[in-house]
Amino acid sequence: MTTIDTTLPLGAEAPADESDALNYLTVRRGLMSWLLTLDHKRIGIMYLVSILSAFFLGGVFALLIRTELLTPQRTIMDADTYNQMFTLHGAVMIFLFIIPGIPAALGNFVLPIMLGAKDVAFPRLNLTSYYLYVFGAVFAVLSIATGGVDTGWTFYTPYSTTTNTSVIAMTAGAFILGFSSILTGLNFIVTIHKLRPAGMGWFTMPLLLWALYATAIIQVLATPVLGITLLLLIVERALGVGIFDPALGGDPVLYQHFFWFYSHPAVYIMILPAMGIISELISVFSRKHIFGYRFIAYSSVAIAVLGFLVWGHHMFTSGQSALANTIFSALTFSVSIPSAIKVFNWLATMYGGSIVLATPMCYALAFIFLFGIGGLSGLFLGTLATDVHLHDTYFVVAHFHYVMMGGTVIAFLGGLHYWWPKMFGRMYSELWGKIGAAVIFVGFNITFFSQFLMGSQGMPRRYYNYLPKFQAYHEWSSVGSYLMAVGFIVTAACLVHSLLRGPKAPANPWGAASLEWQCSSPPPVENFSTTPQPGDPYDFSGLVYDPRVSGYVKQEGAG
Amino acid sequence: MHRVWNLVIGGSSFRAQAGGSLWLPPRASEVAGQVDWLFYFILIVSLVFFALIVVLMTLFVIRYHRPRGAESAEGAEHNTALEITWSVIPLILVASMFYLGFRTFMKIAVAPAGSYEILVNAQKWKWLFTYPNGYVSDELHVPVDEPVELMMFSQDVIHSFYVPAFRIKRDVVPGRYNKVWFRATQEGRFTIFCAEYCGTGHSDMTSSVIVHSRDDFAKWLEEASAGLAKKPPAEAGADLYRTRGCASCHTTDGRPGIGPTFKGLFGSSQPLSDGTSVVADENYVRESIMDPQAKIVAGYQPVMPTYRGRLKDLEITDIIEFLKTLKD
Numbered sequence: 001m002t003t004i005d006t007t008l009p010l011g012a013e014a015p016a017d018e019s020d021a022l023n024y025l026t027v028r029r030g031l032m033s034w035l036l037t038l039d040h041k042r043i044g045i046m047y048l049v050s051i052l053s054a055f056f057l058g059g060v061f062a063l064l065i066r067t068e069l070l071t072p073q074r075t076i077m078d079a080d081t082y083n084q085m086f087t088l089h090g091a092v093m094i095f096l097f098i099i100p101g102i103p104a105a106l107g108n109f110v111l112p113i114m115l116g117a118k119d120v121a122f123p124r125l126n127l128t129s130y131y132l133y134v135f136g137a138v139f140a141v142l143s144i145a146t147g148g149v150d151t152g153w154t155f156y157t158p159y160s161t162t163t164n165t166s167v168i169a170m171t172a173g174a175f176i177l178g179f180s181s182i183l184t185g186l187n188f189i190v191t192i193h194k195l196r197p198a199g200m201g202w203f204t205m206p207l208l209l210w211a212l213y214a215t216a217i218i219q220v221l222a223t224p225v226l227g228i229t230l231l232l233l234i235v236e237r238a239l240g241v242g243i244f245d246p247a248l249g250g251d252p253v254l255y256q257h258f259f260w261f262y263s264h265p266a267v268y269i270m271i272l273p274a275m276g277i278i279s280e281l282i283s284v285f286s287r288k289h290i291f292g293y294r295f296i297a298y299s300s301v302a303i304a305v306l307g308f309l310v311w312g313h314h315m316f317t318s319g320q321s322a323l324a325n326t327i328f329s330a331l332t333f334s335v336s337i338p339s340a341i342k343v344f345n346w347l348a349t350m351y352g353g354s355i356v357l358a359t360p361m362c363y364a365l366a367f368i369f370l371f372g373i374g375g376l377s378g379l380f381l382g383t384l385a386t387d388v389h390l391h392d393t394y395f396v397v398a399h400f401h402y403v404m405m406g407g408t409v410i411a412f413l414g415g416l417h418y419w420w421p422k423m424f425g426r427m428y429s430e431l432w433g434k435i436g437a438a439v440i441f442v443g444f445n446i447t448f449f450s451q452f453l454m455g456s457q458g459m460p461r462r463y464y465n466y467l468p469k470f471q472a473y474h475e476w477s478s479v480g481s482y483l484m485a486v487g488f489i490v491t492a493a494c495l496v497h498s499l500l501r502g503p504k505a506p507a508n509p510w511g512a513a514s515l516e517w518q519c520s521s522p523p524p525v526e527n528f529s530t531t532p533q534p535g536d537p538y539d540f541s542g543l544v545y546d547p548r549v550s551g552y553v554k555q556e557g558a559g
Numbered sequence: 560m561h562r563v564w565n566l567v568i569g570g571s572s573f574r575a576q577a578g579g580s581l582w583l584p585p586r587a588s589e590v591a592g593q594v595d596w597l598f599y600f601i602l603i604v605s606l607v608f609f610a611l612i613v614v615l616m617t618l619f620v621i622r623y624h625r626p627r628g629a630e631s632a633e634g635a636e637h638n639t640a641l642e643i644t645w646s647v648i649p650l651i652l653v654a655s656m657f658y659l660g661f662r663t664f665m666k667i668a669v670a671p672a673g674s675y676e677i678l679v680n681a682q683k684w685k686w687l688f689t690y691p692n693g694y695v696s697d698e699l700h701v702p703v704d705e706p707v708e709l710m711m712f713s714q715d716v717i718h719s720f721y722v723p724a725f726r727i728k729r730d731v732v733p734g735r736y737n738k739v740w741f742r743a744t745q746e747g748r749f750t751i752f753c754a755e756y757c758g759t760g761h762s763d764m765t766s767s768v769i770v771h772s773r774d775d776f777a778k779w780l781e782e783a784s785a786g787l788a789k790k791p792p793a794e795a796g797a798d799l800y801r802t803r804g805c806a807s808c809h810t811t812d813g814r815p816g817i818g819p820t821f822k823g824l825f826g827s828s829q830p831l832s833d834g835t836s837v838v839a840d841e842n843y844v845r846e847s848i849m850d851p852q853a854k855i856v857a858g859y860q861p862v863m864p865t866y867r868g869r870l871k872d873l874e875i876t877d878i879i880e881f882l883k884t885l886k887d
Contacts, residue, residue, distance in 0.1 A: 079759050159716040246734025287631040318730045319737040322668045333653040344645045352634040354625040372612050376605035383660030385594050389726040392754040456582045458723025460754045463762035545628030
């Protein structure tokens with residue numbers, strides 16, 4: 001960044017400290033100062049706006065799907081439109097919202113500050129990632145405009161190579177988005193390796209950084225496989241080269257292997273950063289040192305490594321050999337252990353703590369509840385004999401929504417509320433924040449628990465018409481989804497209101513010990529004027545509450 | 560104990576669960592009991608762990624709840640013995656789930672020698688079942704208490720053969736045979752779903768398994784096979800229209816479907832996608848069945864699979880005779 005004009009006119013109100021005049025939001029104004037910024041914080045905010053727009057779009061698709069499913073026959077749309085709706089819901093939510101969600105939006109903002117650094121290692125590459133994201137999103141929107149896609153987000157062959165919808169535009173979009181993801185991952189790996197300050201070893205990093213590091217490894221190693229797979233799909237469709245379509249001499253199950261070789265690790269791209277956030281929230285709001293730091297850190301890495309070896313569990317009924325099924329089932333169970341370890345460590349952290357039920361902590365508790373159900377329901381699917389019955393039913397739909405939405409989205413919201421004061425320098429209403437969280441939590445369970453029941457009763461997924469005996473479950477699910485929408489509206493209103501009317505946020509509203517809470521809220525352009533001294537990120541003993549600033553300050557005389 | 564069981568699975572006993580419970584539909588095959596037993600085992604383990612997690616979490620929140628600004632708390636930062644314990648106990652439990660799941664899966668995967676073999680042909684959006692004597696039906700008829708093996712093949716995209724009451728599912732993939740077997744234990748009618756998304760009519764690609772007593776099955780097969788041969792050609796054609804998949808795309812009442820309606824088709828002039836037109840006579844109909852991509856009626860997609868080798872010459876003639884009855 002160029003030097004900053006320090007003679008900016010100050011407002012009539014005297015600022016509490018120098019940062020008020022010179023934070024990253026106010027230092028420059030105008031559209032171009034955002035579009036051409038190299039500041040990781042501004043890029044993080046641009047990502048945040050983009051992914052929330054994608055979340056809104058994907059959410060509208062979801063509500064349309066749920067409305068159609070209110071009755072067993074046609075309700076509001078025809079079968080082809082419905083097939084496009086669930087495809088777009090999946091593709092938008094996965095590629096445009098949940099994969100970039102935590103790493104690119106929240107991660108971009110907090111990762112360098114947590115390291116006490118001025119920026120990521122490659123700021124220009126960071127901006128490139130963002131524009132690749134936008135470019136990929138344009139392709140995805142283009143595919144909607146040119147007739148939509150009806151393949152499901154998995155683009156299974158030979159359906160995807162023979163349907164007459166805009167598969168090429170959508171897969172090209174996903175291909176480009178993959179590069180955005182790879183470059184973000186690369187940037188984070190280098191940043192964590194090279195920009196850690198003196199005094200911050202691997203085992204004194206905040207656990208979110210371990211999680212983002214493990215995520216970045218998956219992004220860099222797995223995403224290229226998705227890229228080449230989608231390219232092969234495009235080549236087959238456009239040029240008629242037989243790779244996956246048996247009519248051209250290809251093998252459709254090969255596509256599934258390629259696709260899940262990326263897309264199963266991608267599940268961990270989605271959930272690992274969420275677990276990282278929860279580790280931060282549980283410790284900070286229990287005001288107690290995280291329990292079992294090393295086990296949590298290693299479990300992130302273990303999940304990242306084992307996550308590469310389990311893709312075949314998506315294909316137990318595909319016709320792959322019984323031997324392959326057996327091996328993939330065994331490996332799948334091995335991933336459940338690191339996840340269980342994390343949950344027990346979080347509970348042990350809460351034991352004997354000073355638990356403060358602020359909004360982010362409410363989200364963290366909701367995460368443990370919902371991820372608990374999501375993870376345990378995975379046991380039915382990892383077990384070969386029960387998976388045969390449950391595969392491709394609503395049981396699977398419920399399972400991954402409990403993990404992806406009950407897990408990742410809830411953790412994302414918890415993190416968003418946690419870092420919101422840091423990002424924008426404003427406090428939101430705790431009351432309305434909690435009301436929003438409670439409505440989302442109740443609506444979520446009504447929506448998706450009914451799907452467990454109808455799925456194990458045999459209701460297949462991606463069904464436009466269904467047997468009348470499933471209607472009651474569908475009605476519950478749809479009503480739950482409307483309630484959830486209300487929760488999201490309340491939450492959005494609460495956060496927007498805070499930007500306009502919220503009280504000023506102190507530097508450290510929660511009493512956290514990681515470095516991002518040592519700079520002002522919002523942070524100055526270069527985060528810190530001098531390199532901060534990192535300590536134990538989970539030692540809260542030196543931080544006391546000061547009612548004058550409504551936040552925590554370092555105790556006099558304490559380190 | 561019974562009350563707990565009731566609460567967990569919403570029924571009185573495992574035996575009574577054969578008629579269906581809160582969680583699972585009625586079961587009607589040999590493996591279904593073993594699958595269900597495993598399902599409930601995992602369910603109970605999951606409920607115990609979930610209760611443990613939620614109860615501890617709630618207790619800790621109630622017990623250690625402090626107002627904002629509270630002092631930080633001290634406590635153990637780790638405890639290796641404890642952490643190893645809560646890694647190893649779940650490991651043992653999931654290892655047992657893996658083993659039990661594997662054992663039952665091998666029963667699902669390997670058909671007994673001498674199973675009754677039926678060919679299954681899946682296409683958008685229809686199931687066709689061919690019996691050893693060559694008879695083809697669109698519903699699956701099987702004898703009770705006898706192992707039946709299905710050899711499945713898809714004409715177009717991937718489908719999946721799923722009978723919830725039997726707890727079996729197997730993808731039907733173009734370019735390869737996938738097999739699945741079952742031994743039905745109850746007479747009756749059970750739903751077949753297509754479980755792999757296959758396009759517009761995916762959710763309508765349903766059918767039924769009809770489980771007969773052994774004697775009834777033999778009688779049904781004999782009568783059904785003989786019936787077709789005795790019928791006049793137009794009636795036999797109507798049966799073929801219904802059972803071989805024509806009806807999923809071609810209506811007989813004038814409404815356009817995935818393909819052109821058959822009402823008034825025969826003898827009419829049809830505009831083609833290349834701008835020319837053709838009179839729908841006997842040879843055109845035959846060509847459209849054998850080589851569907853040769854002439855596409857304007858406004859429709861070239862999605863019909865070929866019936867070459869799947870309909871006999873006489874059967875095609877029957878269909879043509881049937882079309883003639885739909886002239887107006």
